[in-house]
Amino acid sequence: MFKTETVNYGGGIYAFDQGMVRAFLILGKERALLFDTGIEPFDLKSAIGEITPLPVILYLSHSDIDHIGGIGEFDTIYVHEAEVKRLMAAEKTEKSNIIPLKEGFEFDLGERRLELIHCPGHTPGSGALLDSKNKLLFSGDTISYGPVYMFGEGRDDSEYLRTLGRLLDMYKDEQFEKVYPCHNTCPIDGGVTEDLIKCMEEIRERPENRIKTPMKDNEGRTVFEYRKGKCGIYHI
């Protein structure tokens, strides 16, 4: 049982926080966007209604179970096209409800635009939303202090490294500063992307630094934690 707490970050950004994961409600002048739905269904529509009367669209950063708990309340779900198969496999929605998006798609919320950045690696169709006017990135699970779960179905190390490299370039290019992740501390500085890249390098080059966890994957293999700076990654 997860208790849902509403958090106001200011600047038209709210979270529905369930402790281990959070969903975001991002307000524009004409529309609001719900970014994920948390792990456990709750009365999302009235929680949203207490914040805004604006029409709300649902976007999913990806289809892991801790992000799709409340999708049953929505008839229309926006998600990157590479995530559709996985989302269908979760059996919580109909294909007719899903609107597949491509890299670069823009949600126009009215005086706030959110651009889809395809971030394959954590899952094939993971996607972050960039608010370039305010230099913010809603990162899903791609950037966070973590530990980022990089074991199990859908994960791809080399894609994830490529994605992190691209996001670090965007950060250095000042396309965003602050990151709003779905797990752990929020918001965080986008510079921690570098720590995640270093964690991935540890996995490849210095596995002796790994820390054993009590967790096992589906095949009974031990999960290890790799840490650098502020970030961690769980990996086999």
Ligand SMILES: [Zn+2]
């Ligand atoms: Zn997650």
